[in-house]
Amino acid sequence: MNGSDQIWAEALRTLERGQPFALATVVNVRGSTPREVGAKMIVRADGQFGTIGGGCGEAEVFRKARVLLEEGSESESGVRLAEVDLTGDFDQREIGTCGGIMDVFVDLWSPARDLEIARKLADAAGRSAPGALITVVDPGSRSEMPAGSRTFIDPRDAGARDAGPIDLPASQFAQIVERTDDAIPTLLEADGAGRLHPVTHLETKGGVRLFVDPIVGAQRLIIVGAGHIAAPLCVLGAMLGFHVTVIDDRASFANRERFPDADEIIVKPFKAAIDSLALDGHCYLVSVTRGHSFDEEVVCAALMQPCGFVGMIGSRRRVKATLERIGESGVPIERLGDVHAPLGVAIGGETPEEIAISIIAEIIRERRTGERDDFTLGVRSGLLKRSK
Known part of the structure; x- marks a missing residue:
């Protein structure tokens, strides 16, 4: 199985055992980085599963994820957005693989809240079925959708845009379906007219930011x-x-x-x-x-x-x-x-x-x-x- 298959299957197994975890996802990259947008790792109390590239950058994200996991429900928002700057990593630079910046979104998953969505993700990935995980990275002015809100969508089901805590306008749902069909993980931001556009910078213009993470399934x-x-x-x-x-x-x-x-x-x-x-x-x-x-x-x-x-x-x-x-x-x-x-x-x-x-x-x-x-x-x- 490919990385996405293994991650979602492991996420489901972890939640079924009653264990929470922090999920670290690369949502944006600038320059040369060891992993691409969409790369993930699960951080649990007993260690990690998956990788976002190794080295000092991954170690720092792991540390932040463990802090978030230990805080649990006491965390103010349950999310972290970490900037991993590899431009000064001498060892990585010497082997010529890095020199860029990764923006990594870290959020908590719990058995009580996320077991069902993990089951859908693992099932879709295992069957190579169409689908995508939609996560709010920055709510902008949409206070009813806090950062970390997420839902699973099936692009074949127009009603899925209203499922879960993320209520998407029909025009945005159509754009997300297009991204899902292309199987391209993308960070999108809504403009004043509600249209979604890919973004490659941290500075927000006030619109909601969504990370669209298509289920590629087993290649x-x-x-x-x-x-x-x-x-x-x-x-x-x-x-x-x-x-x-x-x-x-x-x-x-x-x-x-x-x-x-x-x-x-x-x-x-x-x-x-x-x-x-x-x-x-x-x-x-x-x-x-x-x-x-x-x-x-x-x-x-x-x-x-x-x-x-x-x-x-x-x-x-x-x-x-x-x-x-x-x-x-x-x-x-x-x-x-x-x-x-x-x-x-x-x-x-x-x-x-x-x-x-x-x-x-x-x-x-x-x-x-x-x-x-x-x-x-x-x-x-x-x-x-x-x-x-």
């Missing part, structure tokens, strides 16, 4: 083809927190003995297996089958669903020919740009393990930066021109 790595590359790829995917599915039409290859780290193993013809999965934008599907025709079948099936990442190994010549055939098969040509092929960052890998590392590197690059090679985009462009 899935779907490995189609259970050959030599698939084995190390499965290990790496599990190590990085993906929910890993391995697919092959041969039980002698796709089995628990060869893939002990896989969350799911499916033995079916390739197309039938992919059709049986509900692929979405959080899925990373890679085709590493034993033959060109199988890869073509796999990519065609994956492109008929809203799969976020579709990768295929092969030479440029083979990839170009395959994409051209797929473009003539009825698959929307526009979707060919979603294919990552030839698959893998160019590191000169030759062994199955090295090739697996190059594939995982491309997946990480896509997940973290959105950058990619443009070969398949060029093929798609040519096919689009040809189709006119």
Whole structure:
């Protein structure tokens, strides 16, 4: 499971044991920081779960969270907003990872008040279902919504905007739904007209500030083809927190003995297996089958669903020919740009393990930066021109 999955599952387990905790969430960053907006850690009486980057900055947030936790109901507001300045952290600067500022919101969660919302968050994350945690970071002039007020929304349910202690106007709810669909954690501030705008500074203009924290759910790595590359790829995917599915039409290859780290193993013809999965934008599907025709079948099936990442190994010549055939098969040509092929960052890998590392590197690059090679985009462009 990814970080969000684990955090919400752990939050639920903690509250079910009757333990309160302080949740520290990175709500804004400026400059280079070790963790991104949305990173979290749970601070309990017995320690912490999760991380917001380690080092002196995390230690200071941990200290403030423990103070808040010890104060409990006696705390005036039950929240803290901590600025973690890493620009002067010599050790961090030396390794070249930091030099920025993180704004971290810390608030108390209690079994009596928050068990139900934690249950919704854990359930949505575990099922990769749409949803978001909305937290008031600064109430501005909205005294009826104190800092730390929070609610869970399901973007499919328009009535959810009135749920809990946060009453959102319809226009703001629509904006939050858009952010939830994009799966981008964002700090928003309402202007005088009630419109929400992203903010990247601490100074408030008096409008309510909301942190929109979408539930990304378990990001899935779907490995189609259970050959030599698939084995190390499965290990790496599990190590990085993906929910890993391995697919092959041969039980002698796709089995628990060869893939002990896989969350799911499916033995079916390739197309039938992919059709049986509900692929979405959080899925990373890679085709590493034993033959060109199988890869073509796999990519065609994956492109008929809203799969976020579709990768295929092969030479440029083979990839170009395959994409051209797929473009003539009825698959929307526009979707060919979603294919990552030839698959893998160019590191000169030759062994199955090295090739697996190059594939995982491309997946990480896509997940973290959105950058990619443009070969398949060029093929798609040519096919689009040809189709006119």
